[in-house]
Amino acid sequence: MDMVLLPGIAAIFLTGFVAPLAARRLGDRLGVFLALVPLTVFAAFSTLIPVVVAGGTYQVVLPWVPALGISLSFFVDGLSLLFLLVISGVGTFIVWYAAGYLQGDRGLGKFYLYLFSFMGAMLGLVASDNLILLFVFWELTSITSYLLIGYYHEKERSRAAALQALLVTGGGGLAMLAGFILLGRIAGTYEISTLLELDPSGFIGHALFPVALVLILLGAFTKSAQFPFHFWLPNAMEAPAPVSAFLHSATMVKAGIFLLARLHPVLADHALWLSIVAPVGAFTMCAGVILGLGKRDLKQILAYSTLSVLGTLTLLLGLGTPLAIKACMIYFLAHALYKAALFMTAGSIDRETGTRDVDQLGGLRFKMPFTAGAALIAAWSMAGIPLLLGFVSKEYFYKALLDADGPPYLWEILGVGASMVMFALAVLAGLRPYFGKLVKTPKPPHEVPWTMWIGPVMLGVLAIYFGMVPGWPGDFLIGPAVQAIQANPAPLSRLALWHGWNAALFLSIVTVLGGLIVTALSRKVRSAEGFYGVLTRVGPERAYERGLAGFLRFSARLTRLIQNGYLRNYILVIGIFTALLLLSRMPDTPFRMDFSRMVPPTVLGVGACALIVAASVIVCRAQTRFAAIVSLGVVGLGLAILFFLFSAPDLAMTQILVEALTIVLFVLAFYKLPLMTHRSSLVTRWRDAILAIGFGGIMATMAMIAFHFEVSQPPISTFMGENSYPAAHGRNVVNVILVDFRALDTLGEVTVLAIAALGIYAMLKFRRSKKDPPQP
Amino acid sequence: MEFIMAITIGALYAAGAYLLLRRNLIKLILGIVFIGHGANLMIFTAAGLRQGEPAFVPPGVSVLPPTSADPLPQALILTAIVIGFGVLAFTLVMAQRADKVIGTDDLDEMKDSDR
Numbered sequence: 001m002d003m004v005l006l007p008g009i010a011a012i013f014l015t016g017f018v019a020p021l022a023a024r025r026l027g028d029r030l031g032v033f034l035a036l037v038p039l040t041v042f043a044a045f046s047t048l049i050p051v052v053v054a055g056g057t058y059q060v061v062l063p064w065v066p067a068l069g070i071s072l073s074f075f076v077d078g079l080s081l082l083f084l085l086v087i088s089g090v091g092t093f094i095v096w097y098a099a100g101y102l103q104g105d106r107g108l109g110k111f112y113l114y115l116f117s118f119m120g121a122m123l124g125l126v127a128s129d130n131l132i133l134l135f136v137f138w139e140l141t142s143i144t145s146y147l148l149i150g151y152y153h154e155k156e157r158s159r160a161a162a163l164q165a166l167l168v169t170g171g172g173g174l175a176m177l178a179g180f181i182l183l184g185r186i187a188g189t190y191e192i193s194t195l196l197e198l199d200p201s202g203f204i205g206h207a208l209f210p211v212a213l214v215l216i217l218l219g220a221f222t223k224s225a226q227f228p229f230h231f232w233l234p235n236a237m238e239a240p241a242p243v244s245a246f247l248h249s250a251t252m253v254k255a256g257i258f259l260l261a262r263l264h265p266v267l268a269d270h271a272l273w274l275s276i277v278a279p280v281g282a283f284t285m286c287a288g289v290i291l292g293l294g295k296r297d298l299k300q301i302l303a304y305s306t307l308s309v310l311g312t313l314t315l316l317l318g319l320g321t322p323l324a325i326k327a328c329m330i331y332f333l334a335h336a337l338y339k340a341a342l343f344m345t346a347g348s349i350d351r352e353t354g355t356r357d358v359d360q361l362g363g364l365r366f367k368m369p370f371t372a373g374a375a376l377i378a379a380w381s382m383a384g385i386p387l388l389l390g391f392v393s394k395e396y397f398y399k400a401l402l403d404a405d406g407p408p409y410l411w412e413i414l415g416v417g418a419s420m421v422m423f424a425l426a427v428l429a430g431l432r433p434y435f436g437k438l439v440k441t442p443k444p445p446h447e448v449p450w451t452m453w454i455g456p457v458m459l460g461v462l463a464i465y466f467g468m469v470p471g472w473p474g475d476f477l478i479g480p481a482v483q484a485i486q487a488n489p490a491p492l493s494r495l496a497l498w499h500g501w502n503a504a505l506f507l508s509i510v511t512v513l514g515g516l517i518v519t520a521l522s523r524k525v526r527s528a529e530g531f532y533g534v535l536t537r538v539g540p541e542r543a544y545e546r547g548l549a550g551f552l553r554f555s556a557r558l559t560r561l562i563q564n565g566y567l568r569n570y571i572l573v574i575g576i577f578t579a580l581l582l583l584s585r586m587p588d589t590p591f592r593m594d595f596s597r598m599v600p601p602t603v604l605g606v607g608a609c610a611l612i613v614a615a616s617v618i619v620c621r622a623q624t625r626f627a628a629i630v631s632l633g634v635v636g637l638g639l640a641i642l643f644f645l646f647s648a649p650d651l652a653m654t655q656i657l658v659e660a661l662t663i664v665l666f667v668l669a670f671y672k673l674p675l676m677t678h679r680s681s682l683v684t685r686w687r688d689a690i691l692a693i694g695f696g697g698i699m700a701t702m703a704m705i706a707f708h709f710e711v712s713q714p715p716i717s718t719f720m721g722e723n724s725y726p727a728a729h730g731r732n733v734v735n736v737i738l739v740d741f742r743a744l745d746t747l748g749e750v751t752v753l754a755i756a757a758l759g760i761y762a763m764l765k766f767r768r769s770k771k772d773p774p775q776p
Numbered sequence: 777m778e779f780i781m782a783i784t785i786g787a788l789y790a791a792g793a794y795l796l797l798r799r800n801l802i803k804l805i806l807g808i809v810f811i812g813h814g815a816n817l818m819i820f821t822a823a824g825l826r827q828g829e830p831a832f833v834p835p836g837v838s839v840l841p842p843t844s845a846d847p848l849p850q851a852l853i854l855t856a857i858v859i860g861f862g863v864l865a866f867t868l869v870m871a872q873r874a875d876k877v878i879g880t881d882d883l884d885e886m887k888d889s890d891r
Binding site: 566567568571572575593595597598599600601602605606609612613616617619620625628632635636639642643645646647648649650651654655658661662665666669670679680688689691692693695696697699700701702703704706707709715716717720721722724725726731732733734736737738742745746749752753756757759760763764766 | 777778779780781782783784785786787788789790791792793794795796797798799800802803804806809810813814816817818820821822824825826827828829830831832833834835837838839840842844845846847848850851853854855857858859860861862863864865866868869870871872873875882883884
């Protein structure tokens with residue numbers, strides 16, 4: 001019996017739905033209370049640590065669509081648990097932070113609904129054991145992040161950014177679904193835990209495997225904002241600060257990284273993996289920091305540095321060596337801690353000073369001491385300076401690069417270069433606003449409420465603690481995660497702060513020195529607007545804009561073409577399609593003409609048929625409504641004769657009655673009977689006539705096929721014929737069927753007629769008032 | 777006889793299709809009626825025709841003789857005739873209202889009336 005995982009995820013979702021109700025009662029204190037839920041869930045998930053440290057997994061399975069091999073199955077191994085803990089842990093601080101940041105905001109309840117739904121979806125995503133289930137949560141994070149990014153929906157930029165994030169990540173998600181289905185078909189299972197136990201060499205040679213791989217990578221790359229899909233992430237900075245802090249540190253963008261890590265054992269053996277994933281990651285890593293250096297907005301700087309980190313993580317997973325995977329996991333944890341803190345402090349500065357421009361900020365350390373302290377620690381970690389987790393992660397990053405195959409020195413040079421610029425970005429985002437002379441800002445700054453600094457400070461404390469005793473998180477969080485990713489778990493050395501004088505330490509020293517130089521030059525770089533202007537003009541975001549505009553134009557044109565407002569065109573399309581559909585199925589039953597089974601023609605029958613055909617032609621050619629209506633009556637009469645001749649007296653009577661009523665109704669409704677002049681051209685009429693005769697021909701053939709069709713089962717009417725008199729005491733079987741066997745049907749029919757009668761009554765009574773003349 | 781009926785069914789469907797494609801609102805409604813007639817006759821014919829054998833249980837017997845007409849298609853058609861009439865009455869009144877409010881029974885001119 002699962003007491004941890006599903007109740008935990010359900011509690012998060014439930015809290016979201018309770019939030020709008022509780023918002024009215026609790027007001028601004030709402031967030032303080034709500035944060036206790038993710039905190040409790042975090043504590044509950046922590047109880048799973050011993051399970052995964054022992055190398056076990058925790059599984060929960062509920063059947064969903066067993067016929068398709070889709071089940072609500074969840075499993076937690078080291079990798080999932082690391083993500084679960086980071087999401088719920090960072091989530092707790094985010095909820096607190098939002099309580100302060102959005103103080104007095106009228107939509108607070110709604111905000112928490114979105115935030116908790118997103119958190120729940122993220123938790124579900126990382127705990128999914130089924131590929132299809134993972135996709136469902138994946139798209140749920142896309143939709144909820146759309147709501148979160150577009151929270152300031154009255155701002156146009158905000159809406160556009162939200163839509164962009166949704167289209168890019170949602171589109172990638174659809175590609176991923178196709179990839180999942182292919183992978184599931186190739187490997188024979190949709191269960192991730194089963195996939196991980198399979199030997200990949202069994203299906204990696206399949207012709208469609210590369211297609212599946214590329215499709216899944218598309219999903220991961222769009223979500224994790226890898227080049228060329230990176231542009232949505234900086235734009236998403238339109239979101240409120242707590243959203244940015246959550247989505248772009250520990251969750252949304254890390255979902256792609258999670259997917260790459262999750263399926264690493266399944267996919268990474270293919271040659272395409274190394275040749276796609278590593279270069280894309282390396283490129284994003286470098287592009288992120290270079291673009292970030294040109295920004296003055298604190299949140300933009302952080303967004304581009306996030307891009308770079310996502311590139312780094314992708315690169316490490318692309319390299320795929322045991323050391324690289326270990327480095328990836330440490331880097332992930334370190335980044336989640338420091339980036340969430342930095343985004344929160346950036347939001348605090350924005351809220352208190354009214355600006356996020358680094359060139360207009362300075363000397364805030366005495367005005368906002370807690371915020372400044374937290375930002376300093378986080379920046380320290382981001383820059384990779386010793387005693388913090390960021391240092392440990394950078395050391396392992398370099399070790400992994402030194403250890404990796406590939407062109408000599410390429411990875412090392414790119415990695416060190418990116419880290420140098422990252423150092424400068426860390427100084428910009430975490431130190432610049434707080435040191436130096438106090439700069440006058442739009443609003444006089446003062447410290448934020450405790451809810452807003454507690455999160456960054458606690459995350460900073462964790463970063464210091466983990467940085468000084470890396471063995472502890474290494475054993476309980478990183479180690480099991482690495483074991484989960486590696487196809488063939490190999491024993492790993494314990495995480496440590498000090499590794500002796502080695503190449504990685506040397507690279508770290510080089511990074512710090514280079515970083516100081518880049519920092520000194522950074523203001524000059526920022527002013528190089530020409531260079532960045534060119535990049536913006538040629539970047540892939542232009543392709544997105546063009547594509548979106550073109551798609552909208554195309555849709556408008558297509559709609560005008562198909563939905564042209566002419567009813568008969570719709571009928572024509574539907575009719576032709578139906579006819580083609582019928583034609584395509586006709587070869588299934590060979591056409592037969594068995595005259596021996598037919599009733600011999602009778603004079604009266606043939607006469608009635610001739611009458612019907614002749615009257616039909618007259619209706620079609622009629623110039624007056626009167627002629628048309630009379631001929632319609634003749635058609636009905638012909639039908640009645642046929643019914644009468646061939647043993648259906650009830651039908652004949654009903655038909656005659658209805659026919660009489662129809663004519664009365666026609667005459668009543670259109671007592672003025674003007675001419676029905678031909679409105680279509682002669683060509684159109686002939687075209688329609690030919691199409692109509694073709695359609696009639698198909699239907700006549702259908703009638704013959706239906707007549708010759710033999711049913712293997714005894715017809716239902718046998719039962720009705722046998723039971724009509726003994727059970728229902730009626731000799732007229734048709735009547736018994738209507739009022740007894742299918743009485744409910746008849747009741748429904750009566751209801752339909754009653755509703756139609758009501759509608760007719762309403763329409764006849766409805767009169768446009770004199771004050772309201774008909775619109776032209 | 778069934779073969780001749782099939783031709784009649786084809787004629788009813790053809791007339792229905794032709795009328796549905798006209799610009800006149802009344803002809804459109806007539807077309808709906810014709811398609812309904814065609815469908816009814818199709819079900820009737822597909823069940824096989826019987827002469828002088830209505831689906832009655834004769835006096836003194838408790839079971840319907842196997843030679844008599846199939847009662848189920850007849851029951852279905854009966855329902856269809858009545859429902860068809862309901863639809864027709866509703867459509868007719870609606871057409872009449874449309875004619876009065878918009879002032880035309882030309883579907884092409886009605887096309888922009890909801891703007």
